[in-house]
Amino acid sequence: MFLFSSFSMFNRGCFRSLFSFEKAGISAEKQAISLLSKLRNELQTDKPLLELMDGLSDTESWNQYMQRQQRQLGDQELVSWFKSPWLYVECYMYRRIQEAIWLNPPINNFDVFNEGKTQSFFESQQAVMALCTYLGDVQKSMEKLSENQLSEHFNKLLQVSLWGNKCDLSISAGQENSQKASPIDSLPSLQSFILVNDSNMVWLTLNSSRRPEGSGQKTADRVDIVLDNAGFELVTDLVLADFLVSSGLARHIHFHGKCFPWFVSDVTANDFQWTIRQTMAANHKWMSKSGYQWQSYLNEGIWSYHDHPFWTQPHEFCDMAADAPDLYATLQEADLVLFKGDLNYRKLTGDRAWGHTVDFCTALRGFEPAPLCSLRTLKANVQVGLQPGQGEKLSTQDPSWMTNGKYAVIQFHRPKLE
Numbered sequence: 386m387f388l389f390s391s392f393s394m395f396n397r398g399c400f401r402s403l404f405s406f407e408k409a410g411i412s413a414e415k416q417a418i419s420l421l422s423k424l425r426n427e428l429q430t431d432k433p434l435l436e437l438m439d440g441l442s443d444t445e446s447w448n449q450y451m452q453r454q455q456r457q458l459g460d461q462e463l464v465s466w467f468k469s470p471w472l473y474v475e476c477y478m479y480r481r482i483q484e485a486i487w488l489n490p491p492i493n494n495f496d497v498f499n500e501g502k503t504q505s506f507f508e509s510q511q512a513v514m515a516l517c518t519y520l521g522d523v524q525k526s527m528e529k530l531s532e533n534q535l536s537e538h539f540n541k542l543l544q545v546s547l548w549g550n551k552c553d554l555s556i557s558a559g560q561e562n563s564q565k566a567s568p569i570d571s572l573p574s575l576q577s578f579i580l581v582n583d584s585n586m587v588w589l590t591l592n593s594s595r596r597p598e599g600s601g602q603k604t605a606d607r608v609d610i611v612l613d614n615a616g617f618e619l620v621t622d623l624v625l626a627d628f629l630v631s632s633g634l635a636r637h638i639h640f641h642g643k644c645f646p647w648f649v650s651d652v653t654a655n656d657f658q659w660t661i662r663q664t665m666a667a668n669h670k671w672m673s674k675s676g677y678q679w680q681s682y683l684n685e686g687i688w689s690y691h692d693h694p695f696w697t698q699p700h701e702f703c704d705m706a707a708d709a710p711d712l713y714a715t716l717q718e719a720d721l722v723l724f725k726g727d728l729n730y731r732k733l734t735g736d737r738a739w740g741h742t743v744d745f746c747t748a749l750r751g752f753e754p755a756p757l758c759s760l761r762t763l764k765a766n767v768q769v770g771l772q773p774g775q776g777e778k779l780s781t782q783d784p785s786w787m788t789n790g791k792y793a794v795i796q797f798h799r800p801k802l803e
């Protein structure tokens with residue numbers, strides 16, 4: 386169902402935006418649209434998946450992954466839309482959309498989801514202003530804050546970043562999904578919807594990162610944030626990252642985004658830069674101040690943006706060490722890795738039908754490059770690390786608790802060998 390709604394949303398946005406191109410692009414547009422219609426038909430009629438033909442740097446790896454899926458399925462039937470794991474085919478759909486666009490210059494760099502992402506940012510302006518004002522107030526008094534006050538602000542901004550994940554566009558099939566209320570004021574009423582809250586472990590990790598014995602240094606050298614959605618969620622991540630740096634809890638932040646438009650609203654390099662430019666240009670003192678601060682963090686190398694093709698592949702993260710060892714090694718350098726959002730949670734846990742009381746650590750199946758924390762609102766049928774009876778109780782109270790985006794987790798794991 387999600388595949389269909391995402392796809393028709395995409396088509397609406399795509400038709401509208403593509404036709405604003407110059408005449409030279411018209412045949413490219415028609416060609417891209419015909420590839421997309423073909424894709425939709427393949428999907429709706431459970432056709433076998435096709436190898437990618439676009440010769441991009443990740444094409445071979447996608448085609449190999451399809452063979453891997455085929456080996457798992459056996460010789461009796463072909464890998465197809467309804468017979469293969471949802472995680473795989475859903476990722477494959479976004480890669481095929483990319484292929485349809487990429488094969489058709491001059492529109493080959495067109496972001497078919499751009500309109501929805503920018504709209505979600507603009508519709509959240511009030512909330513963004515409230516959040517930047519809160520950050521400005523905290524920063525004004527930063528020097529005087531006690532340890533407890535600092536940890537309170539940290540918890541609030543971590544939770545704002547958590548709930549920012551409610552605002553993705555794929556769950557709403559691209560319909561309006563922005564943040565209207567003041568994000569800080571909303572937190573108390575959301576508290577009881579956090580099913581697992583390991584934020585104290587995150588706090589302890591930041592305060593006791595791999596600093597040399599006896600150095601007295603209290604700063605994590607590097608926090609990595611594996612981003613999810615553009616729009617309001619990205620702003621909440623930037624605000625959290627700003628707080629980590631300006632409070633001295635972290636020295637460097639590495640942001641990880643996507644190489645091409647992905648799951649409708651995920652952050653690309655273009656979205657990242659655009660969001661900071663828009664924040665700088667805002668006609669609001671605290672918002673624009675934040676934007677300038679973020680740009681200067683980037684200029685000074687305190688913040689950096691990275692995209693690795695692995696993030697736009699279908700692999701579960703337990704495959705990362707073998708299939709993207711360079712990325713795994715990069716994450717190993719971090720003192721803490723924050724994974725934003727639902728899709729990252731599905732990849733962390735392999736999107737399996739785990740029992741709800743299975744340990745988060747078990748579900749990670751050896752993926753432990755560094756202390757890590759998932760900040761995720763629940764939108765898919767996988768949830769581990771709950772208390773005995775907690776899942777059953779939720780199923781009685783709210784049968785769609787795993788997919789309606791009302792619940793969330795802050796789930797932490799520390800590597801055993803640290």
Ligand SMILES: O=P(O)(O)OC[C@H]1O[C@](O)(CO)[C@@H](O)[C@@H]1O
Pocket residue numbers: 387475550553554555556613614648725726727728729731764765
């Ligand atoms: O942006 P997020 O939080 O990763 O959510 C994306 C989720 O949306 C869906 O596409 C639909 O709910 C899920 O398949 C996916 O996990």
Ligand SMILES: [Mn+2]
Pocket residue numbers: 553555613614648650651726728
């Ligand atoms: Mn997303």
